[in-house]
Amino acid sequence: MKKFGWLILLGSQFAIVAGFWSYDHVNHMMGNQLTGDAVGQYLAYGRLAGLLAVLGILFQLMLIGRIKWLEQAFGLDRMAHLHHFTGFAIVVFLAAHPFLVTTGHSMQSGMSRIDQYIDFCRNWDDVLAAVIGVAIMSASIFFSILVMRKWVKYEIWYYSHLTLYVAVALVFGHQFEVGTDLVGNRLFSGYWYALYAFVFANLIHYRILRPIIFYMRHRFAVDKLVSETGDVTSVYIEGRGMEFFPVEAGQFMIVRFWAKGFRWEAHPFSMSIRPDGRKIRLSIKASGDFTRRIPGLKPGTPVFIDGPHGIFTSASCSSSKVLLIAGGIGITPIRALAEEMSAAGRDVILIYANRSRSSIVFEKELDELVEKSKGNLKIVHVLSDDPEWAGEKGRLDKEKISRFVPDIPEREVFLCGPPMMMKLVRASLSELNVPKARIHFEKFAL
Ligand SMILES: Cc1cc2nc3c(=O)[nH]c(=O)nc-3n(C[C@H](O)[C@H](O)[C@H](O)COP(=O)(O)OP(=O)(O)OC[C@H]3O[C@@H](n4cnc5c(N)ncnc54)[C@H](O)[C@@H]3O)c2cc1C
Structure with missing residues (x-):
């Protein structure tokens, strides 16, 4: 319900912007721009593209703002995933806005598109800054493709991404100087200022102030x-x-x-x-x-x-029977959950997959947890590449899961491990008819 409420609230911002935009253009002093001549339509849809690009960017900032109240509903990894996806969608609006607006104005002025564009940069307030801002945004999105393909280091991408804040500042001015929708409608410009203020207040609080406050306190x-x-x-x-x-x-x-x-x-x-x-x-x-x-x-x-x-916690688990699955270093949150859930009296099975015995992290600690758990915690180690190992060998698959956990339909599953292992395990769980809603997972990638 919480999630649904936030989705409605976020989605309604797009509806509000579209509402203001259509009101302004239908009631334009030169007549209805949405059904009028081509010039009016180019300009109207160009402005809409610009508004949606900015709205998309503000939405992006919310997604990576580590904003607690949003994260509790959606989870940081899902928000980060959506952030990557939305970034590419925004490119379309970023490209469409100058193209449509330049085309509309060039038809009006009789200049070529290029001359019109140069005229904007030279003579229109704050447009040159906005052009530089859009160039920075485009470069930053291009960098994101390189980092996804692991062609540049994460840190280089991270610091290049910070220039986006400069880009957002650069495009800010031209909206209020030459953006017809905002200049001509005080209610809309008030809403737009409030939106910026809301997003940046959240960003500054959660990304900057909160860690400092926690540090001062602790x-x-x-x-x-x-x-x-x-x-x-x-x-x-x-x-x-x-x-x-x-x-x-x-x-x-x-x-x-x-x-x-x-x-x-x-x-x-x-x-x-x-x-x-x-x-x-x-x-x-x-x-x-x-x-x-x-x-x-x-x-x-x-x-x-x-x-x-993170929402990879026992608070999101409604079942008294749990299956925890870890691969390699993915044991870290799983170990904490095993300790907490078994101490709370839940019936916990932990399957821990590794390459060899020497790569099992916390082997002794896990044995101690089993001893302390009074029968609540059972652990199965599965090693994929250790000839000396007398226990379970090979990859964790559907056959092994159903053998170790015959009552799998009664259990809620928590999974954390390398991406490929998680993919295969999720496929096995799906074949074993474990509903998606009962599978919780943590990806070690944001
Ligand atoms: C939610 C979550 C929980 C994690 N928990 C653990 C844990 O308990 N123990 C553990 O060993 N590892 C954990 N990791 C993984 C750990 O964050 C990365 O291994 C580490 O950041 C790699 O940094 P590096 O510079 O040494 O390696 P690099 O080779 O530079 O990075 C390897 C990969 O790690 C990711 N990465 C690098 N830097 C960052 C960063 N600053 N923020 C986000 N991702 C980054 C990128 O995908 C990158 O491609 C976790 C990751 C996430 C997202």
């Missing part, structure tokens, strides 16, 4: 590092009043270690223990430039935490 700092397996290190973080830090098992946070070589990057990591009101534990696999440096962190390093985030 003074998070690295307490100690513990090596788990060859390439996984647990970072223990302590602070003041940790019992008031509102994290749940299964959630993640975006952390910035305030030390030389770390402070320019913030990365997401999941809690790998059930919150105990005293500490945070993040267990980090060395998988790239940043994570490889983690063992070099020094105790006492201040930590800025953006979060906690």
Whole structure:
């Protein structure tokens, strides 16, 4: 219901804009522009494209704003996914707006499209700034394609993406200087200002102020590092009043270690223990430039935490029987959930897939959890590439899941692991008739 309500609210912004736009153009002083001559229609639809492009960009900012109230309804990963998708759709409006408006005006003035465009840039207030803004936006979207294909480093893309804020500022002015809809309609321009103010207030609060407020309140700092397996290190973080830090098992946070070589990057990591009101534990696999440096962190390093985030928690589980499935480092949120759910008396089966025994993270801890659970937690390890292993071998597939979990239809499933494994497991679960609504998953990609 919450989700539905927010969808209506967000969707209605598009309806409001379309409403203002059609009112202005139907009641235009030169007559109805929507049914009038070609010039009027080019200009009208060009303006609509511009309005939708800006609305889309504001919507994009909300999607990546890590805005708590939105995230609780949709989940950050889904919002990030939608953000990638919507970014490409906005390109269409960004291209259509100057094309249609230039065409309309060139028909009116008798200039060629190119001359008209140059005239806009030279003589119309704030249009040159807007053109530069659109160029930055287009370049940034192009960069996103490169990063999706892993042709450029994530950080380069991240910092290039920050220029989008400059681009948004550059296109802002021309809307109020030459945007006929906004100039001529005070109600519409009031709404437009309010929309900007609302989006930026949320962004500034959730992306900038909240981590600073949390830091001031808790003074998070690295307490100690513990090596788990060859390439996984647990970072223990302590602070003041940790019992008031509102994290749940299964959630993640975006952390910035305030030390030389770390402070320019913030990365997401999941809690790998059930919150105990005293500490945070993040267990980090060395998988790239940043994570490889983690063992070099020094105790006492201040930590800025953006979060906690995520709806991969027991609050979203209504069943007393649960199947947890983890692959590799995907065990971090799953381990926290196993600890919490078994302690709460749920009947939990955990299937943990790895390549070899040496890559099992928390093997001893997991055994201890089973012992403590009074029969609530069972664990099956499946190894794909370990000739010495006497237990279950091979890939996790439909046959194995139904053998380990004969009562699968009664269970809600929580899944986290490498993308390919998650895809295959979700397909197996679907073949086993587990409804989608009963499968919760966390992707380690935003
Ligand atoms: C919700 C979530 C929870 C996670 N939990 C854990 C965990 O508990 N333990 C763990 O070891 N790993 C976890 N990860 C993965 C971890 O964030 C990445 O492995 C890490 O950011 C890689 O950084 P790198 O520079 O070392 O590697 P790179 O080789 O630079 O990056 C590898 C990939 O990681 C992603 N990535 C890199 N930097 C960022 C960033 N700043 N923000 C988002 N994604 C980024 C990109 O997809 C990139 O292609 C989690 C990821 C997400 C999204």
